[in-house]
Each structure stands twice: as C-alpha cells, then as structure tokens.
Amino acid sequence: xxxxxxxxxxxxxxxxxxxxxxxxxxxxxxxxxxxxxxxxxxxxxxxxxxxxxxxxxxxxxxxxxxxxxxxxxxxxxxxxxxxxxxxxxxxxxxxxxxxxxxxxxxxxxxxxxxxxxxxxxxxxxxxxxxxxxxxxxxxxxxxxxxxxxxxxxxxxxxxxxxxxxxxxxxxxxxxxxxxxxxxxxxxxxxxxxxxxxxxxxxxxxxxxxxxxxxxxxxxxxxxxxxxxxxxxxxxxxxxxxxxxxxxxxxxxxxxxxxxxxxxxxxxxxxxxxxxxxxxxxxxxxxxxxxxxxxxxxxxxxxxxxxxxxxxxxxxx
Amino acid sequence: xxxxxxxxxxxxxxxxxxxxxxxxxxxxxxxxxxxxxxxxxxxxxxxxxxxxxxxxxxxxxxxxxxxxxxxxxxxxxxxxxxxxxxxxxxxxxxxxxxxxxxxxxxxxxxxxxxxxxxxxxxxxxxxxxxxxxxxxxxxxxxxxxxxxxxxxxxxxxxxxxxxxxxxxxxxxxxxxxxxxxxxxxxxxxxxxxxxxxxxxxxxxxxxxxxxxxxxxxxxxxxxxxxxxxxxxxxxxxxxxxxxxxxxxxxxxxxxxxxxxxxxxxxxxxxxxxxxxxxxxxxxxxxxxxxxxxxxxxxxxxxxxxxxxxxxxxxxxxxxxxxxxxxxxx
Numbered sequence: 001x002x003x004x005x006x007x008x009x010x011x012x013x014x015x016x017x018x019x020x021x022x023x024x025x026x027x028x029x030x031x032x033x034x035x036x037x038x039x040x041x042x043x044x045x046x047x048x049x050x051x052x053x054x055x056x057x058x059x060x061x062x063x064x065x066x067x068x069x070x071x072x073x074x075x076x077x078x079x080x081x082x083x084x085x086x087x088x089x090x091x092x093x094x095x096x097x098x099x100x101x102x103x104x105x106x107x108x109x110x111x112x113x114x115x116x117x118x119x120x121x122x123x124x125x126x127x128x129x130x131x132x133x134x135x136x137x138x139x140x141x142x143x144x145x146x147x148x149x150x151x152x153x154x155x156x157x158x159x160x161x162x163x164x165x166x167x168x169x170x171x172x173x174x175x176x177x178x179x180x181x182x183x184x185x186x187x188x189x190x191x192x193x194x195x196x197x198x199x200x201x202x203x204x205x206x207x208x209x210x211x212x213x214x215x216x217x218x219x220x221x222x223x224x225x226x227x228x229x230x231x232x233x234x235x236x237x238x239x240x241x242x243x244x245x246x247x248x249x250x251x252x253x254x255x256x257x258x259x260x261x262x263x264x265x266x267x268x269x270x271x272x273x274x275x276x277x278x279x280x281x282x283x284x285x286x287x288x289x290x291x292x293x294x295x296x297x298x299x300x301x302x303x304x305x306x307x308x309x310x311x312x313x314x315x316x
Numbered sequence: 317x318x319x320x321x322x323x324x325x326x327x328x329x330x331x332x333x334x335x336x337x338x339x340x341x342x343x344x345x346x347x348x349x350x351x352x353x354x355x356x357x358x359x360x361x362x363x364x365x366x367x368x369x370x371x372x373x374x375x376x377x378x379x380x381x382x383x384x385x386x387x388x389x390x391x392x393x394x395x396x397x398x399x400x401x402x403x404x405x406x407x408x409x410x411x412x413x414x415x416x417x418x419x420x421x422x423x424x425x426x427x428x429x430x431x432x433x434x435x436x437x438x439x440x441x442x443x444x445x446x447x448x449x450x451x452x453x454x455x456x457x458x459x460x461x462x463x464x465x466x467x468x469x470x471x472x473x474x475x476x477x478x479x480x481x482x483x484x485x486x487x488x489x490x491x492x493x494x495x496x497x498x499x500x501x502x503x504x505x506x507x508x509x510x511x512x513x514x515x516x517x518x519x520x521x522x523x524x525x526x527x528x529x530x531x532x533x534x535x536x537x538x539x540x541x542x543x544x545x546x547x548x549x550x551x552x553x554x555x556x557x558x559x560x561x562x563x564x565x566x567x568x569x570x571x572x573x574x575x576x577x578x579x580x581x582x583x584x585x586x587x588x589x590x591x592x593x594x595x596x597x598x599x600x601x602x603x604x605x606x607x608x609x610x611x612x613x614x615x616x617x618x619x620x621x622x623x624x625x626x627x628x629x630x631x632x633x634x635x636x637x638x639x640x641x642x643x644x645x
Binding site for chain 2 (some may be wrong): 132140185195219245273280295
C-alpha cells in the first residue's frame with residue numbers, strides 16, 4: 001500500500017551506516033537504523049497515524065457522547081464539543097450513567113450478573129483444564145494420544161452445534177435459565193482450547209524437574225502443586241485473561257442460556273440497541289459500562305494476554 | 317433449595333456464586349485425594365482422576381450435543397419426522413438462504429484478508445518506531461471490547477439524520493460526507509454496501525490480533541537474512557515482498573485462518589446492528605433466528621452443521637500449511 005514511497009527515504013541512511021562504521025553494531029541498533037528511515041518517510045508516518053486515528057476515534061466519540069446531556073446529543077455531533085472545551089461552554093453530565101445504571105434498564109443489577117457469571121466461568125474451566133493438561137503431559141495411560149488429539153480437534157466445533165441439545169437437557173433437569181447452566185456451558189466451551197494451551201506450556205517444563213520430584217517419592221498431586229503449578233502461573237494468567245474477556249464479552253451463550261433476570265451486560269445492551277435504537281444517551285453510557293471492566297483488565301495485563309495469544313496462535 | 321437456582325437479589329447471587337466455587341473446589345479436591353495414593357493404584361486410575369472431569373464435560377457438552385444436532389438436521393421442524401436432506405436442500409435452493417450463504421462468504425473472505433493486510437502494514441510501519449508500544453495498544457484495544465460494544469460504537473458512527481435544513485448529522489461518517497459536500501447516507505440499509513459496513517466493524521476488531529501476531533513474527537526474522545538481502549540491494553517494498561512476507565508465511569496462514577473461523581461463527585455484529593434485515597443475514601445469525609425465534613429445529617440444526625462443515629476446510633488448510641512449514645524446518 002502506502003509503503004511504496006518509503007523506499008527512497010530509507011536508502012541513503014542504511015547504506016551509509018552499515019559499511020563505514022568500524023564498530024560492530026548490535027542487532028537492535030541495526031534494526032533501529034533500518035527502520036528509522038522508513039518511519040521518517042512522511043507517507044509511512046501518515047498511513048500509520050491515519051490507521052491509529054481510525055481505530056481510536058470511534059471509541060472516543062462514544063465516550064464523549066456518553067457524558068453529554070441528552071438534548072445536546074440529539075442536536076449536534078460529539079465533535080462540536082471540541083471548541084467548547086477551551087471556552088468552558090461545553091456541558092458534561094453523569095445523568096446518562098445514572099439513568100442507565102438505575103433507570104428502567106437497571107444495568108447496575110446486570111453488572112452484578114455479569115460478574116457472577118464470569119468468575120466461576122473462568123475459575124472452573126482453568127482448574128479442570130490444568131488437571132487434564134497435567135494428565136495428558138505427565139501420566140502414561142492407554143489411549144492418551146488419541147484422546148488428546150480428539151480434545152484438540154473439538155476446538156473447531158462451533159458452539160452453535162451444541163446449543164439446542166444442551167438447552168433441552170437443562171430444561172429436563174430443571175436448571176434452564178439459572179446461573180448454573182451458564183457456568184456449565186461456558187466451562188465446557190472453554191475446555192478444548194484451555195487443555196490444549198496449558199498442555200503446550202506444561203510440555204515446555206524440563207522433564208528432569210518432574211523426574212527429580214518423582215525420584216524423591218512425590219506423587220502426581222504433589223508434583224502438580226509443588227513443582228509445576230508455580231512455573232505455570234504466567235500461562236494460567238494468560239489463559240485466565242483470555243477466558244475472562246471471552247466470557248465477559250460473550251453474547252451467544254448469555255442470550256441462549258441465561259434467564260432475563262440473570263442476563264449479562266452484552267445481552268442487555270444488544271436488547272437496548274434493538275428496542276431503543278435512537279436513544280444514544282443511554283446506549284453510549286450502557287456500552288461504556290459494559291466495556292470498562294474488560295478495558296481495565298486488558299490494559300493492566302496486556303503483556304500476559306499477548307503472550308497467551310502468541311502461544312495459542314503460533315503453536316495452534 | 318429454590319434460592320440456589322433462583323437467587324432474587326444481588327447479595328444472593330454473589331452467595332450462590334461463592335457456593336458454586338466452594339462446591340467445585342470440594343469436588344476437585346475429593347477426586348485428587350482419592351487418586352493420590354502413590355504406587356498403590358495403577359496409573360490409569362490416576363489418569364482418570366486428572367483427565368476424567370475434562371473428558372466427561374467435553375463428551376457431555378460438545379460431543380453428544382454435536383451428534384444430536386447432526387441427527388436432528390435430517391428431521392422436520394419439531395424433530396418428529398425424518399425428512400432426509402430436505403433441510404440442506406432448502407438451504408441451497410431457496411433464494412433467501414442462498415443469499416445468506418453468499419453474504420456469509422463475503423464475510424469469511426473479506427474480514428480475514430483485510431484485517432490481515434491492515435495488520436501487516438501497520439506492524440511493518442510501527443516496527444521499532446518511537447511510539448511502537450502506544451501505537452500497537454491503540455490498534456489492539458478493540459480486541460478487549462465486546463462485539464456488541466463495537467456494534468454500538470460503529471452504529472453511532474454510521475448514524476443517519478434526514479438531509480433537511482436545520483438538522484445536523486450526529487454520526488461522524490455522515491458528517492464527513494456533509495463536509496465533503498455529499499448527501500448523507502443510510503449506511504446500514506442500502507444493499508449490498510451495508511454488509512461492507514458491518515464487515516468493517518469485524519475488521520476493526522480483528523486487526524489488532526493480526527497486527528500483534530505478525531509483529532512478533534517480523535521481529536523473529538533472523539538478522540542475517542535481513543542483512544544479506546540488504547547487501548544484495550533489497551530495500552523497502554522489495555524487502556517487504558521478498559523477505560518479510562515469505563519469512564512470516566506460517567504466521568500469516570495462522571492469522572488468516574483464525575480470523576476466518578472467528579468470523580464464520582460470529583453473529584453478534586449482524587444481530588446488534590441490523591438484526592439480519594436489509595439483506596445482511598449470515599448463517600450464524602440465521603441459525604439463531606431459526607432455532608430460537610422460528611422454532612424450526614430441523615433447519616436450525618442443518619444450519620449449525622453447515623457452519624461446522626465450513627470450518628473444516630479452513631482448519632485443514634491451516635494444518636497442511638503447518639505441516640509444510642515444519643518440513644522446511
């Protein structure tokens with residue numbers, strides 16, 4: 001695309017530096033020199049800035065709008081506040097949040113639902129998957145490879161395939177619509193990927209460590225908790241964040257299994273988008289209420305998330 | 317015990333959650349306690365203790381329902397009468413369903429290609445740049461936002477106000493059109509472009525993923541290769557075309573297939589933004605409509621099976637490419 005004009009700009013710089021300098025440059029220095037020319041090219045920078053703006057401005061628009069009075073939102077675009085900020089004419093308010101949280105939409109309660117759904121739906125699959133990953137990695141038993149491949153293969157099953165039979169089942173057991181059915185469903189759907197990822201991390205731990213513990217007479221449970229668990233904390237954090245974001249942001253499972261009084265934020269917001277399409281003051285505030293927790297978690301723990309994603313994507 | 321199933325206040329909900337976690341910990345500890353008898357019991361019993369819960373859950377919640385859905389797809393809407401392949405036939409021959417397949421194909425082709433392309437360009441542009449970290453975070457943030465949230469964000473960008481004097485546009489995109497002297501558009505209603513505007517939301521979400529994985533792959537290209545190519549006179553676009561892209565080919569394949577699969581299964585954007593109206597319906601949302609609105613269980617099952625069948629070639633391609641790159645190594 002617009003990288004083309006970058007070529008002439010980078011050429012003179014890189015050619016000068018490489019042969020004339022007597023001192024050997026480090027890896028990083030060489031790369032820095034190589035890229036420097038490219039980014040100082042105005043077209044490349046412009047492309048990067050435009051992309052960054054396209055990816056940021058819509059969210060900023062939502063955020064700004066959610067703090068504007070309802071009447072202003074209906075009358076003018078959110079960008080019109082920008083001159084007003086400097087003159088102090090712009091009016092901001094928390095009314096939209098007040099109305100979204102405690103008004104007829106009662107998102108405060110829905111927020112609690114989302115928490116109640118998410119925490120067990122993260123803890124349960126990770127624990128179950130950790131044990132299974134240990135079993136697949138460090139216990140010899142007949143049919144081990146076949147079963148592991150089967151679990152791995154089930155990752156690709158779209159959850160749509162399972163919804164109707166599961167719902168019928170929950171109805172028969174009298175637990176349809178309850179938190180229990182939502183927790184169980186989320187846990188099941190997370191398992192194949194969780195087992196696969198944690199197994200990959202577990203396989204990376206040196207065999208000698210486990211063998212040494214075994215020689216010392218430690219059983220599997222002891223090896224798992226004393227030797228492996230401490231080493232796996234980063235992996236668990238990575239998948240934990242992954243699963244947290246997945247469950248918190250999920251629409252399909254919540255929509256299918258949760259009764260209206262236990263629905264999560266995504267379901268409530270999606271419903272509001274349908275029923276009160278033009279009420280942007282409520283919609284923007286509601287959307288931001290739904291976004292704030294995953295955004296905080298994500299920004300604080302981004303490093304773990306990226307590591308987990310790379311492990312999953314590159315190996316998977 | 318009704319309160320366990322139907323808690324009626326925020327406090328009770330949290331209490332029930334605590335009980336659920338406690339119960340779960342108790343069951344798991346019991347299993348571990350029972351199998352933790354070193355050398356007394358055969359290793360396969362221990363294996364059952366560790367692997368059993370996961371396998372049981374997967375068999376109950378994925379395998380069995382999957383097979384049941386496959387079975388149901390050969391039956392009528394109440395699953396009372398065997399109809400053979402009629403549901404599949406209906407999907408392939410009836411005009412409205414053919415269109416659903418076509419729109420789904422547009423999603424599965426455009427969303428992965430464009431998000432990967434943009435992610436790659438961006439990764440190359442900001443690689444080792446001064447603001448690399450912040451620049452990457454900005455693109456990455458949409459990944460933390462739910463598709464429902466993203467739909468609200470973009471729904472607001474696409475918002476349309478009738479083109480009358482005294483009425484100001486409040487959606488950014490229409491305002492841009494007005495600034496350019498063009499009439500405002502109803503982006504989500506006009507076919508076939510409305511599907512394009514929905515796909516844009518998916519691209520907005522997935523580009524961060526593509527960018528991160530590809531940036532890591534670019535950083536992993538050995539320096540001697542880059543150096544050798546430079547000595548041979550490769551620069552800029554030539555370097556990108558002949559060194560960067562071939563070196564990160566495996567990562568490109570993974571990114572493309574992962575996004576394609578995610579796109580195929582996702583229904584959130586279509587459901588939230590248009591509800592599948594105005595010719596934007598896709599398989600995943602049609603499944604939801606048939607299963608829970610129209611109550612046509614046979615057709616819904618067939619749609620879910622098609623969703624699964626369409627995933628298979630993507631996975632197969634991924635696995636084949638992975639094998640090939642391992643052979644090269």
